[in-house]
Amino acid sequence: MDTYMANPDKIERKWYVIDATGHTLGRLSSEIAKILRGKNKPEYTPNVDIGDYVIVVNADKVKVTGKKMDQKIYYHHSEYVGGMKETKLADMMDKKPEKVIELAVKGMLPKGPLGREMIKKLHV
Secondary structure, eight states: OOOOOOOGGGOOOOEEEEEOTTOBHHHHHHHHHHHHHTTTSTTOOTTSOOOOEEEEEOGGGOBOOTTHHHHOEEEEEOSSTTOEEEEEHHHHHHHOHHHHHHHHHHTTSOSSHHHHHHHTTEEO
16 A cells, blocks of 8 residues: 655646635634645645635634633744834734734744645735
């Protein structure tokens, strides 16, 4: 019995449209990451990008539990001295709700060139 290795040239990719209304952020993100990675397919191979495309609509209607709206903080740095910026989840949901889902899914994908290729298939 030979081990099946997926070939990137022969992969059929589907498009999934996901409505984020009423879904919890973490649970939704893990399902999206599973589809982007290709773990929902029987021919899943860890070192090959065989995942499908995902479109997420109504990103501003995603919910979080507990006090995360006030306590969860996103950090980014401008690469200058003292350039650390922080944004609360509530502020980010008002300004860029699609960025919240993108960051949550990006953290669940592999780091490196394979993960960067997978995140390009996510459209929020």
